[in-house]
């Protein structure tokens with residue numbers, strides 16, 4: 127089943143940069159879809175379209191549709207706040223709130239009106255488990271989140287997104303600043319998460335793309351060059367440009 131269908135999406139920033147050119151792809155539910163390719167390919171731009179974060183940047187023109195469960199989220203009538211709850215995002219650098227670990231997780235829910243302590247506690251524990259960090263922080267939930275290591279903070283940021291029970295989780299190079307052990311923990315968490323969520327990941331390397339992808343899309347200068355299931359794109363690329371990139375000839 128497809129969770130998201132991107133149909134002929136083009137986007138031009140106000141300085142004239144054409145960052146997405148007629149991109150069409152179907153993103154399956156309960157899988158990890160990886161968007162990879164060299165710098166400036168449009169990967170972050172595409173992620174930002176999926177929860178309308180590009181509303182906050184200077185876009186001159188965009189065309190096309192993005193259907194989430196069949197509804198076009200680019201429609202001006204879309205409730206963007208509700209959309210961003212359904213489609214959560216984790217960024218490259220963990221930005222924890224200047225609150226306790228618990229506070230980081232309950233903040234969004236409290237904003238959304240949840241006041242019941244039992245519900246909040248439940249959400250804290252559930253989302254920390256899902257983000258594979260519960261064991262490391264369960265005895266220090268009231269300590270400041272900034273006191274955690276970078277790798278732990280990133281998993282708290284992931285947990286914070288999960289606490290709001292999104293349907294889709296977008297991750298833009300979530301492990302770029304992390305050591306291999308923390309990276310492994312985040313990748314393992316994603317493998318668990320896909321049972322319940324649709325995951326779209328911009329990996330920080332081709333190796334990470336190959337390790338994590340159920341489906342992989344190669345982007346070059348705003349163009350979706352190739353989109354294939356499983357490991358095919360890495361083992362048997364069809365396009366010469368994909369082949370050059372995955373074999374390390376450029377990038």
Ligand SMILES: Nc1ncnc2c1ncn2[C@@H]1O[C@H](COP(=O)(O)OP(=O)(O)OP(=O)(O)O)[C@@H](O)[C@H]1O
Nearest residue numbers: 139143145164165166167168169170171172183184
């Ligand atoms: N806010 C913006 N205003 C103008 N141009 C932008 C903006 N954000 C991105 N761009 C341009 O759009 C193109 C795609 O950028 P984007 O950040 O989506 O690429 P990317 O694939 O995520 O690259 P990277 O791997 O470096 O993160 C680039 O040419 C970039 O300069």
Ligand SMILES: [Mg+2]
Nearest residue numbers: 169170171298
């Ligand atoms: Mg990017």
